Amino acid sequence: MEHRRDDENGARRGTERPPTGGRKIALRHSTGGRECAISLHRMDIELREITAHTVRDICALEVAEDQRNFVAPNAVSIAEAHFEPQHWMRAIYADGRPVGFVLAWEPGGTAFLWRFMIAEPDQGKGIGRRAMELVIEHWRETGATAAKTSVVPGNAGATALYEAVGFALTGDTDAGELVMARAL
Secondary structure (H helix, E strand, C coil): CCEEEECCCCEEEEECCCCCCCCCEEEEEEECCEEEEEEECCCEEEEECCCCCCHHHHHHCCCCHHHCCCCCCHHHHHHHHCCCCCEEEEEEEECCEEEEEEEEECCCCEEEEEEEEECHHHCCCCHHHHHHHHHHHHHHHHCCCEEEEEECCCCHHHHHHHHHCCCEEEEEEECCEEEEEEEC
């Protein structure tokens, strides 16, 4: 897995599998006399600071209609973050375009994933998992030793994503949401 930091704009960068060197490749094989082609693409996933120039694009990102009860709109999250001095937020970019948003509260010791979303057209492509891996890497670099989040009951997609990156349900609830935690 490749990790690098873009020093010019402070973006956290990473790449997704399969390892194709950041380009499209075609794999060809023969099946029953027919040739099949499979195109693989390695996306460049980044966590970028939100700026005055990008905030509208991030606020415009939306989850699917049936997911809107699971996560607040990005504009609300960005506004709320400005009242929490220990917040950390980033836009999630895939191949240079905005696809999601992450907001955490980092008081030290335990990091709290406050909001996380991937826009509807970009879900199911591994972007969320790779972005979460970058968030976890960031938390480790800040010295956090554990992380927590919570999910709305019934949000199976978020629960599965968080479990895939090491979170587990604790059996606790917070404001009606299921608490998940992991060591870092």
